[in-house]
Amino acid sequence: MNSHKKKIKTITKKLKKRSSSEFLSLKKKTISHEVPKLRDKRNSDKKIDISDLDEIISIDEENLICIAEPGVTFEKLVDATLRYNLVPAVVSELKTITIGGAVAGCSIESMSYKLGGFHDNCIEYEVVTAKGDILICTPDNENKLIFQMMHGTFGTLGVITLLKFRLKPGKQFVKITYDKYSNIKEYKSSIWDHYIKKDVDFMDGIIHSPKEYVLSVGNFVDTPPYTNKYDWTKIYYKSTANRKEDYLETPDYFFRYNKGVTNVYPKSFIFRLLFGKIIDSNSILKIANTFRKITPESFIPITVDTFIPFSKIDEFIDWYKKEVNHFPLWCVPYNVVHKYEWISEELLNDINDDLFLDIALYGLHREDKEYYYKIIENKLSELGAIKTLISKNFYSEEEFWKIWNKENYDEVKKRTDPDNIFRSLYEKTCRASMGLD
Numbered sequence: 001m002n003s004h005k006k007k008i009k010t011i012t013k014k015l016k017k018r019s020s021s022e023f024l025s026l027k028k029k030t031i032s033h034e035v036p037k038l039r040d041k042r043n044s045d046k047k048i049d050i051s052d053l054d055e056i057i058s059i060d061e062e063n064l065i066c067i068a069e070p071g072v073t074f075e076k077l078v079d080a081t082l083r084y085n086l087v088p089a090v091v092s093e094l095k096t097i098t099i100g101g102a103v104a105g106c107s108i109e110s111m112s113y114k115l116g117g118f119h120d121n122c123i124e125y126e127v128v129t130a131k132g133d134i135l136i137c138t139p140d141n142e143n144k145l146i147f148q149m150m151h152g153t154f155g156t157l158g159v160i161t162l163l164k165f166r167l168k169p170g171k172q173f174v175k176i177t178y179d180k181y182s183n184i185k186e187y188k189s190s191i192w193d194h195y196i197k198k199d200v201d202f203m204d205g206i207i208h209s210p211k212e213y214v215l216s217v218g219n220f221v222d223t224p225p226y227t228n229k230y231d232w233t234k235i236y237y238k239s240t241a242n243r244k245e246d247y248l249e250t251p252d253y254f255f256r257y258n259k260g261v262t263n264v265y266p267k268s269f270i271f272r273l274l275f276g277k278i279i280d281s282n283s284i285l286k287i288a289n290t291f292r293k294i295t296p297e298s299f300i301p302i303t304v305d306t307f308i309p310f311s312k313i314d315e316f317i318d319w320y321k322k323e324v325n326h327f328p329l330w331c332v333p334y335n336v337v338h339k340y341e342w343i344s345e346e347l348l349n350d351i352n353d354d355l356f357l358d359i360a361l362y363g364l365h366r367e368d369k370e371y372y373y374k375i376i377e378n379k380l381s382e383l384g385a386i387k388t389l390i391s392k393n394f395y396s397e398e399e400f401w402k403i404w405n406k407e408n409y410d411e412v413k414k415r416t417d418p419d420n421i422f423r424s425l426y427e428k429t430c431r432a433s434m435g436l437d
Contacts, residue, residue, distance in 0.1 A: 001057060003055070004053075004055070004057060004069065004162065007052055007053060007069075007161075008126075008128065008134065008161055011048065011049075011050065011128055011132075011159070011161070012128055012132040012133075012134060013132070014048060014132075015048065015128065015129075015130060015131065015132035016131065016132035018132075018421075020046070021419055021421065022045070022046050022421070023041070023042075023045045023046070023421060023422070023423055023432075024045060024046050024047070024048055024130070024421045024422060025042045025045035025046070025047055025048075025422075026047065026048055026050050026155060026159065027047035027048065027049040027050065027051055028050060028051055028071060028098070029051040029052075029054055029071055030071065030073060030096045030098055030101075030282075031096070031282060031285045031286050031289060032101065032285075033094060033096070033097050033101060033105070033281075033285065033390070034105070034390040034391070035300065035303045035390055035391040035392065036285060036288035036289060036292065036295070036300055037392070037433045037434070037435075038288075038292045038293075038295055038297060038300065038435075039434060039435025040432060040433050040434075040435065041431075041432035041433075041435060041436075041437075042428070042432055042433075043292070048159070050070070050071065050159060050161070051071065052071075053069040053070055053071045053100075053161060054069055054071030054072055054073075054076075054098075055068070055069050055072065056068045056069075056072055056076070056077065056080050057069070057162070059080065059081060059084060059086070059167070061084050061086065064086065064166060064167040064168060064169075065123070065164060065165070065166060065167065066081065066088070066164070066165055066166075066167050067162065067163070067164045068099060068162075068163055068165075069100075069161065069162060069163075070098060070099060070100025070101075070103075070159075070160050070161060070162070070163060071098050071100065072098060072099050073095060073096050073097065073098055073099075074088070074091050074092050074094070074095060074096075074097055074098075074099070074102075074254070074255075075095035075096065075251075075255065077091075077099065078091060078250070078251050078254055079251065081167055081170075082170065082172065082250060082251070085169060085170055085171065085172075086167040086168065086169060086170055087167065087168060087169075087170035087250065087254075088118070088121070088165065088166075088167060088168075089111065089115050089118075089121035089165070089166045089167065089168050090102075090107070090108065090109055090111050090112055090115055090116070090117060090118040090120075090121055091109055091111070091254045092107040092109055092118065093109050093254070093255065093256075093257040093258070093261065094255065094257065094258055094281050094282065095255050095258050095280075095282065096282045099118070099163055099165070100160050100163065102117075102118040102119070103118060103119045103122065103125075103150055103151055103160060103163070104150070104151075104152070104153065104154050104155050104160070105152070105154060105388065105389075105390060106119070106151065106152045106388050107119075108332055108334050108358060109204070109254075109332065110202035110203055110204040110216070110218065110332065111201070111202060112332060112333065112334045112335060112358075113191075113194065113195055113203045113332075113333035113334065113335055113355075114198050114335055115335065115337070116334070116335050116336065116337040116338065117151075117334070118165070119150075119151040119152075120337050120338060121165050121166040122163055122164065122165040122166075123138065123139070123164050123165060123166065124136065124137065124138045124147075124162075124163070124164035125137045125138075125147055125150055125160050125162065125163055125164075126160070126161045126162035126163075127143075127146060127150065127157075127158045127159065127160055127161065127416065128158060128159045128161050129158045129415070129416040129417065130158065130416065130417040130418070130419060130421050130422060131418075134161075135158075135416075137150070145341060145408060145411065145412055146158075146412050146415065146416060148338075148340065148341040148342070149341055149342055149408060149409065149412045151340065151342060152340070152342050152388075152389075153342060153409070153425050154389060154425060154428060154429060155422060156413075156417070156422045156423055156424060156425045156428050157409075157412050157413060157416045157417060157422070158416040158417060158422070170220055170250060171220035171221060171222060171250065172222075172249065172250055173220070173221050173222070173223070173224045173227065173247060173248070173249055173250060174201070174202065174218045174219065174220055174221065174247070174248050174249075174250055174253040175218060175219055175221045175224065175245065175246070175247050176202075176216050176217070176218040176245060176246045176247075176248070176253070177216070177217050177218075177244070177245045178214050178215075178216055178240050178241075178243055178244055178245065178246070179214070179215045179216075179217065180212070180213070180214055181213040181214075181215065182211050182212070182213070183211070183213070184213065184313065184314055184317050185314075186213075187205070187207075187213040187215065188310070188313060188314075190215050191203070191205075191215065191310075191333050191355075191357075192310070192355070194217060194333075195333060195335070195355055200217040200218060200219055201218055201219045201220050202216075202217065202218035202219070202253075203215065203216070203217050203218070203333055204216055204330070204331060204332045204333070205240075205330075205331040205332075206237050206240045206241070206262070206328050206329070206330060206331065207327060207328060207329040207330075207331055207359075208240075208241050208327060208328045209327050209328070210317070210321050210327070212241065214240045214241060216240055218253065220250070221247070224247035225247065226247055227247050227248055227249055227252070228246050228247060228248055228252075229248070229249075229252050230248075230252070230256050230259065231252070231255075231258065231259070231276075231277070232272065232273075232276045232277055233269060233272045233273050233276055235259070235264050235272075236256040236257060236259075237257070237261065237262050237264070237328060237330070257281075257330075258280050258281060258282075259276070259279075259280050259281065260280075260281050260284075260362070260363075261330050261360065261362055262328045262329070262330055262360075262362045262363060263301060263303075263362040263363030265279055265284050266279060288300070298365070301362065301363045301364050301365050302361065302364040302365070302366060302369055302372055302373065302391075302392075303361065303362050303363075303364075303390070303391045304360070304361045304373070304376055304387055304391055305358060305360045305361075305387055305388040305390060305391070306358065306359045306360070306361070306376070306380060306385055306386070306387045307334065307356045307357075307358055307385055307386050307387065307388075308356060308357050308358075308359055308380070308383060308385040309351060309352075309353035309355075309356055309383065309384055309385060310353050310355040310356060310357060311352070311353050312353075312383040312384065312385060313357055313359075315383065316359070316379065316383060316385070319379055323375055323379075324361070324364070324372060324375075324376070326361060326363075326364045329359055329360060329361055330358075330359070330360040330362070331357055331358070331359055331360075332357070332358040332360070333355060333356075333357055333358075334355070334356045334357065334358050335354060335355060336353070336354050336355070336356055337354075341405060341408050342404060342405050342408065342409065343386070343403070343404065343405055344401070344402060344403055344404060344405045344406070345405065346402055347384060347386070347402070347403055350384045351384050356385075361376075369392070370392075370394060373391075373392055373393075373394050374394050377393075377394060377395060377399075381399070381402070381403065386403055389425075389429040389430075392433070392434065393429050393430045393433070394430070395426075395430055397426055397430075400426050400430060401426070404425060404426075409424075409425060
């Protein structure tokens with residue numbers, strides 16, 4: 001912790017000395033796992049350097065607790081915890097997603113049907129405010145609202161500089177079974193059965209078409225008859241349609257989508273054979289960011305991560321087939337273990353489901369992108385569903401604050417960033433990201 005305290009002292013000193021009211025963004029070691037925003041105003045912001053906050057401080061085997069800095073990637077974290085036959089309670093799907101980013105951006109994965117999101121398994125944050133003050137935030141101390149509002153607010157309320165979170169027992173291998181269904185009714189029934197029984201370690205799926213639904217259920221195992229990998233020429237999501245079962249080493253399971261979920265690059269077998277070892281989701285994002293000034297807007301596909309109440313899935317899928325009709329889709333069941341303070345009371349009052357499905361749309365190329373983003377946003381609002389803010393967002397400010405909780409947001413903002421140097425959530429995700437003032 002001595003090393004960590006020295007790093008924090010440097011950061012707080014710079015913030016306390018800062019007199020400018022110019023917007024400030026974070027300089028990190030890893031690329032942000034958001035959809036590339038070619039005209040994002042944050043590219044020209046002044047920066048506060050937090051790139052050295054990337055160390056694991058401790059792993060407590062007895063109490064199943066890890067303490068780590070926000071820049072720790074899930075690849076590094078899984079490697080460290082598996083040495084003790086432990087894993088993070090929820091592991092994001094890409095190797096270079098950081099644990100700080102997982103909180104700020106609402107990361108979930110196939111353990112989420114039981115455990116919720118990564119944030120739901122955190123028990124303490126150290127937060128540095130825009131004024132350079134250090135706050136210890138837990139779900140039950142005087143900073144409990146700040147703790148909850150760090151989730152899903154994309155770094156606009158301060159800087160998480162340390163996280164304490166839960167681990168769970170794990171094994172070195174995972175067996176996956178691919179259950180096939182021809183309609184949404186049977187698919188939902190199987191998801192619900194596992195959700196009630198909590199009888200598998202992992203559950204997610206791929207909707208390959210309106211008549212082809214695959215539910216991938218996994219369990220830790222001690223000794224596999226073989227192991228498979230999807231880090232070169234083979235594409236994981238495609239394999240779910242063809243295989244009945246699979247065995248992977250645990251890190252290979254966690255990062256089975258690292259080349260892309262349903263939008264894998266390179267797309268052709270020949271190019272994957274030649275370049276597949278060195279190209280992944282991280283390198284694609286780096287390329288897009290590096291060449292953003294010359295990258296055509298048409299290069300960036302429509303990407304939407306939705307969270308839909310389980311009771312509304314039939315209606316959403318029927319609508320989606322008629323209005324969008326792009327497949328495959330990634331499906332991640334998600335247990336809402338906490339009524340989030342960052343969601344508006346108006347929206348929460350209309351939600352009766354504890355189980356949601358994250359239906360993720362990747363790689364859609366259509367000419368009128370704004371039209372598709374907007375009709376999806378409108379349909380989600382109609383269903384009492386939401387989306388993450390990682391992609392393009394076309395909400396008006398009035399529409400936005402009907403979904404996100406402005407009262408709670410403003411209360412925390414006054415304490416952690418009263419001069420708005422990190423921008424507001426609406427400004428950052430709906431205005432600045434589009435190149436708008």
